[in-house]
Amino acid sequence: MKEKVLITGASGFVGYHLIVEALQNNLEVYAAVRKNSKVDHLKDLPIQYVYLDYSDIESLKSELKDKQYDYIIHAAGVTRAISADEYDLINADYTANLANAAVQSGINLKKFVLISSLAAIGPLKGMNGIITEDTNPNPITAYGKSKLLAEHKLRAVKNLNYIILRPTAVYGPRDTGIFIFFKQVSKRLEAYIGRGQQKLSFIYVTDLAKASIRALYTGVNNTYNLSDGNFYDKYELGQLTKTILNVKTLKIHLLVNFVKLIAAVSEKASSLRNTAPILNLEKLDELTAVNWSCSIELAKQELGFYPQYLLAAGLTETLKWYRDNKWL
Numbered sequence: 155m156k157e158k159v160l161i162t163g164a165s166g167f168v169g170y171h172l173i174v175e176a177l178q179n180n181l182e183v184y185a186a187v188r189k190n191s192k193v194d195h196l197k198d199l200p201i202q203y204v205y206l207d208y209s210d211i212e213s214l215k216s217e218l219k220d221k222q223y224d225y226i227i228h229a230a231g232v233t234r235a236i237s238a239d240e241y242d243l244i245n246a247d248y249t250a251n252l253a254n255a256a257v258q259s260g261i262n263l264k265k266f267v268l269i270s271s272l273a274a275i276g277p278l279k280g281m282n283g284i285i286t287e288d289t290n291p292n293p294i295t296a297y298g299k300s301k302l303l304a305e306h307k308l309r310a311v312k313n314l315n316y317i318i319l320r321p322t323a324v325y326g327p328r329d330t331g332i333f334i335f336f337k338q339v340s341k342r343l344e345a346y347i348g349r350g351q352q353k354l355s356f357i358y359v360t361d362l363a364k365a366s367i368r369a370l371y372t373g374v375n376n377t378y379n380l381s382d383g384n385f386y387d388k389y390e391l392g393q394l395t396k397t398i399l400n401v402k403t404l405k406i407h408l409l410v411n412f413v414k415l416i417a418a419v420s421e422k423a424s425s426l427r428n429t430a431p432i433l434n435l436e437k438l439d440e441l442t443a444v445n446w447s448c449s450i451e452l453a454k455q456e457l458g459f460y461p462q463y464l465l466a467a468g469l470t471e472t473l474k475w476y477r478d479n480k481w482l
């Protein structure tokens with residue numbers, strides 16, 4: 155009999171790739187989605203849907219008991235929210251509810267994998283140094299703080315086998331975040347915020363999905379940072395994108411203070427409309443942070459995580475997918 159995995163956030167970018175990888179590993183996949191989630195792209199996959207109310211531990215318990223999952227990969231989360239409270243509720247409290255329900259339901263859950271984020275630690279202030287699992291967390295956004303809170307709450311759940319994964323910026327087919335930059339470059343515009351140096355890190359979504367599946371079977375109660383093991387200066391993503399798309403661009407550097415003004419206006423306007431801003435001041439700090447380089451030595455040693463894609467290889471696949479699917 156196949157082992158069962160519950161994948162939350164299944165309708166999202168990372169969720170799709172988790173499903174594909176889980177199926178390739180011969181797992182029976184239960185995809186947690188919402189009634190209004192967009193799931194057209196999942197319709198040909200041999201999966202079953204479940205609808206969870208993360209605010210209600212009792213209903214979570216009965217759902218978990220009913221299906222007797224072997225594993226949970228918790229990827230549901232928000233990256234844009236109206237307030238810090240909303241981030242904390244969805245990213246942290248719902249994580250704790252699901253984990254507590256798993257323990258209280260008495261099912262024989264072998265592993266709970268939380269997709270956290272490198273934003274839970276935050277960037278380093280200087281160009282020297284590299285983020286490790288021992289780096290003192292100093293998240294600079296409400297999003298990052300909520301992911302750190304989720305980690306704390308998960309570690310506090312007794313009798314749970316868990317792994318926390320902290321991916322850096324994830325890119326790949328279906329991503330709509332970094333895609334905005336690719337789209338600009340395809341339209342021959344390469345815009346940067348300021349001229350300051352940066353060390354950036356990335357992970358290709360397939361590598362993240364593979365690491366998540368490995369984490370089901372390896373390692374106990376530990377936390378791992380994930381990237382492709384390399385770091386990149388602020389221009390490398392643009393340079394590689396131009397080369398792969400074979401386009402020439404107009405390169406511009408926006409003044410940081412000018413973008414700050416736009417971010418402040420966007421933040422104010424969104425708060426008046428009660429919507430989540432696309433760009434706000436703390437998000438801008440994250441985008442312009444100096445050093446996001448991150449060590450993956452621990453994940454290599456303990457999870458056997460050896461990423462297969464450096465940026466050039468991952469971008470080649472990603473941009474091909476965007477083109478084939480008429481996103482570009």
Ligand SMILES: NC(=O)c1ccc[n+]([C@@H]2O[C@H](COP(=O)([O-])OP(=O)(O)OC[C@H]3O[C@@H](n4cnc5c(N)ncnc54)[C@H](OP(=O)(O)O)[C@@H]3O)[C@@H](O)[C@H]2O)c1
Nearest residue numbers: 163164165166167168188191229230231270271321323324
């Ligand atoms: N993408 C990155 O660069 C990155 C980097 C580090 C960590 N992560 C983490 O990876 C996870 C997945 O991110 P993603 O990039 O795949 O984001 P995404 O495409 O926005 O997907 C988010 C998923 O979470 C679900 N979700 C959001 N709010 C929910 C709620 N209140 N109740 C139930 N489900 C809810 C969404 O469902 P609907 O489809 O119904 O909205 C969707 O399935 C997140 O936890 C994120 O923090 C992402």
